[in-house]
Amino acid sequence: MGQAVDNLSGVAPPLLDAGPAVRVRGLVKRFGEVTAVAGVDFEVHRGTCLGLLGPNGAGKTTTVEMLEGLTEPDEGEVEILGLTWRRDAREIRERIGAQLQESKFPDKLRVREVLRLFRSFFRDGADIDEALETVGLAEKRDAYVKTLSGGQKQRLSIGVALLNNPEIVFLDEPTTGLDPQARRRVWEIVERVKAAGGTVLLTTHYMEEAERLADDLIIMDHGRVIARGTPAAIIATLNAESVVQFSLGAGAGRALTEEDLLALDGVNAIRREGASVVLTVRHAHEVISGLFALIEARGLALEDLRTHRPTLEDVFVSLTGKSLRDE
Amino acid sequence: MSRLAELRELTRVRVYAFLREPEAVFWVFVFPLVLAVVLGLAFRSARPAPSLVAVAPGEGSAALVEALGASDGLEVEPFQTEDAMRVALRRGAIDAIVEPAPGGGEPILHIDTTRTEGETARLRIVEALAAARGAPLPEPVVREQTEKGSRYIDFLFPGLIGMNLMGTGMWGIGFALADTRQKKLLRRMLVTPMRRGSFFLSFMLSRLVFLTLELAIVAGFGAWVLGVPFRGTLVAFALVSTLGALTFAGLGVLTVSRARTIEGASGLMNFVMMPMWLASGVFFSYERFPDVTIPFIKLLPLTALNDALRNVMLDGASVVGQGRELLILAVWGAVSFLVAVRIFRWE
Numbered sequence: 189m190g191q192a193v194d195n196l197s198g199v200a201p202p203l204l205d206a207g208p209a210v211r212v213r214g215l216v217k218r219f220g221e222v223t224a225v226a227g228v229d230f231e232v233h234r235g236t237c238l239g240l241l242g243p244n245g246a247g248k249t250t251t252v253e254m255l256e257g258l259t260e261p262d263e264g265e266v267e268i269l270g271l272t273w274r275r276d277a278r279e280i281r282e283r284i285g286a287q288l289q290e291s292k293f294p295d296k297l298r299v300r301e302v303l304r305l306f307r308s309f310f311r312d313g314a315d316i317d318e319a320l321e322t323v324g325l326a327e328k329r330d331a332y333v334k335t336l337s338g339g340q341k342q343r344l345s346i347g348v349a350l351l352n353n354p355e356i357v358f359l360d361e362p363t364t365g366l367d368p369q370a371r372r373r374v375w376e377i378v379e380r381v382k383a384a385g386g387t388v389l390l391t392t393h394y395m396e397e398a399e400r401l402a403d404d405l406i407i408m409d410h411g412r413v414i415a416r417g418t419p420a421a422i423i424a425t426l427n428a429e430s431v432v433q434f435s436l437g438a439g440a441g442r443a444l445t446e447e448d449l450l451a452l453d454g455v456n457a458i459r460r461e462g463a464s465v466v467l468t469v470r471h472a473h474e475v476i477s478g479l480f481a482l483i484e485a486r487g488l489a490l491e492d493l494r495t496h497r498p499t500l501e502d503v504f505v506s507l508t509g510k511s512l513r514d515e
Numbered sequence: 516m517s518r519l520a521e522l523r524e525l526t527r528v529r530v531y532a533f534l535r536e537p538e539a540v541f542w543v544f545v546f547p548l549v550l551a552v553v554l555g556l557a558f559r560s561a562r563p564a565p566s567l568v569a570v571a572p573g574e575g576s577a578a579l580v581e582a583l584g585a586s587d588g589l590e591v592e593p594f595q596t597e598d599a600m601r602v603a604l605r606r607g608a609i610d611a612i613v614e615p616a617p618g619g620g621e622p623i624l625h626i627d628t629t630r631t632e633g634e635t636a637r638l639r640i641v642e643a644l645a646a647a648r649g650a651p652l653p654e655p656v657v658r659e660q661t662e663k664g665s666r667y668i669d670f671l672f673p674g675l676i677g678m679n680l681m682g683t684g685m686w687g688i689g690f691a692l693a694d695t696r697q698k699k700l701l702r703r704m705l706v707t708p709m710r711r712g713s714f715f716l717s718f719m720l721s722r723l724v725f726l727t728l729e730l731a732i733v734a735g736f737g738a739w740v741l742g743v744p745f746r747g748t749l750v751a752f753a754l755v756s757t758l759g760a761l762t763f764a765g766l767g768v769l770t771v772s773r774a775r776t777i778e779g780a781s782g783l784m785n786f787v788m789m790p791m792w793l794a795s796g797v798f799f800s801y802e803r804f805p806d807v808t809i810p811f812i813k814l815l816p817l818t819a820l821n822d823a824l825r826n827v828m829l830d831g832a833s834v835v836g837q838g839r840e841l842l843i844l845a846v847w848g849a850v851s852f853l854v855a856v857r858i859f860r861w862e
Binding site for chain 1: 520521523524525527528531532535536694695698699700702703704705706707708709
């Protein structure tokens with residue numbers, strides 16, 4: 189009864205003998221003077237979730253829209269399920285599902301009417317009740333779109349993207365602007381899609397979302413890929429076990445120089461975030477005892493000290509010198 | 516699913532979107548009735564109203580008042596001063612001032628020659644004075660009266676139907692399209708295998724769904740409440756109206772085919788419709804425009820629609836006789852639609 193599970197999740201199972209679900213080579217897109225995407229290559233393997241992570245304006249959405257056939261690339265090749273947009277546009281559209289940023293359904297339509305409308309565009313797929321069940325909107329089937337919360341609207345949008353049991357689902361920042369509760373519900377839907385063997389391409393600027401959902405990650409900035417791999421592998425590139433963050437209080441300024449800190453055993457990298465100093469380190473306990481000794485010797489006072497396991501945010505900051513959510 | 520299912524769902528959604536928008540329902544069904552009632556009240560009298568005249572003070576004015584007052588078609592209005600008379604004439608409150616000539620000569624007439632009321636008043640005054648004198652008219656004035664016996668409302672009503680078909684076609688479709696585009700719903704549909712032809716066709720079909728109701732309400736009101744004649748056949752009326760509705764649906768799609776926002780779309784639609792409101796003979800005959808402009812005015816789609824509607828409704832003409840008008844409508848509609856589909860902005 190594996191079939192029943194697949195149907196409930198709203199995706200088609202992967203074909204074992206096929207190549208990658210998505211293959212992208214040398215993708216470039218310019219808008220006038222601005223190069224939004226500056227040469228991107230990647231593959232998405234069937235049955236996996238690829239996360240495209242990056243700050244606003246990194247070129248994530250432009251990349252995804254080229255994959256969805258909404259934007260024509262200036263250079264490069266896109267293959268979706270072994271098909272190309274030039275030759276097989278209609279066939280690709282039958283087999284992919286997409287949730288777009290910012291697109292809104294008409295306020296005065298009911299949830300089931302929206303689903304029925306979009307369902308009518310596809311050759312085959314789920315029935316409306318299944319789709320409602322998948323995204324947890326069964327009790328909202330007769331509600332007007334206008335009355336839905338932000339999270340419900342987003343789930344409806346994902347429900348529409350799953351209507352044709354797509355082989356690949358594109359989700360463009362599906363949780364942006366949602367509260368944590370609503371975000372978690374969206375994650376659960378994506379996890380069900382993955383569990384049923386669906387292929388997902390997800391863009392986000394939330395690290396925890398990428399860490400939780402993505403099997404593979406691509407970090408983009410200024411239209412380029414700056415890191416790729418599994419979340420664990422990307423974090424491992426920092427060559428660090430911990431991140432130590434401390435501050436010396438307002439008066440102390442830069443009493444400790446970069447040289448002072450690099451001299452401590454086990455410090456890989458240093459950066460400053462406002463008044464605090466962030467050290468990427470191999471062994472936190474060694475660095476911290478060295479740091480205490482140094483502060484003692486200089487007659488300084490420690491105001492704040494924290495350590496945490498390195499995250500994608502740390503990788504991103506160390507690669508670009510800026511935070512993911514900088515606007 | 517089948518192409519038919521897709522078309523049915525797209526059309527269904529359009530119909531819902533319309534019915535759930537109370538403002539839209541008002542403009543399509545209620546507004547034309549309100550307009551017809553108001554104008555019908557203003558022009559309800561079947562017989563022409565008497566001309567209002569004033570007699571300037573002076574030697575012989577009392578005799579003039581008596582002579583003019585004896586005529587059925589004239590009503591003499593009293594005024595305190597000559598200045599007040601002139602103001603009233605300028606504002607159209609009276610149609611003429613008769614000034615007695617010093618020394619018993621022919622009185623002098625002051626009329627506004629640009630108004631038909633002035634001309635009517637002149638004829639009646641000359642007639643009244645001749646009757647008072649007991650002599651025949653020195654020079655009988657004959658004026659050809661093309662609209663003889665027909666009321667203004669009879670002329671107006673087909674024009675209102677034409678204007679309503681234009682307005683609902685353009686607004687109904689233009690707004691819905693611009694809104695769909697602005698909400699990025701168009702792009703959302705583009706990611707699916709939706710056929711673009713079905714998308715456009717659904718707008719046309721949803722237009723036809725309401726057309727029957729719209730025409731039944733508006734025309735029924737005109738016929739039974741205002742007594743506007745429907746001399747042509749129902750088939751002729753329905754054919755002309757349907758073609759008109761589709762023509763303006765096409766023009767509506769074309770008008771907003773590139774507009775990015777609702778505001779931009781509104782401006783463009785007004786820009787397209789305004790000249791036709793004025794020139795195409797909705798409220799007054801386009802024959803009043805200079806002769807050189809009339810061939811161009813006749814090429815406008817609303818002119819063609821209004822002419823065809825008037826011919827069918829008022830004169831009982833057959834559809835076959837409306838070949839020129841129907842051809843103009845069909846060409847406008849087809850060309851608009853084809854160009855619109857080519858240049859349409861999906862983003």
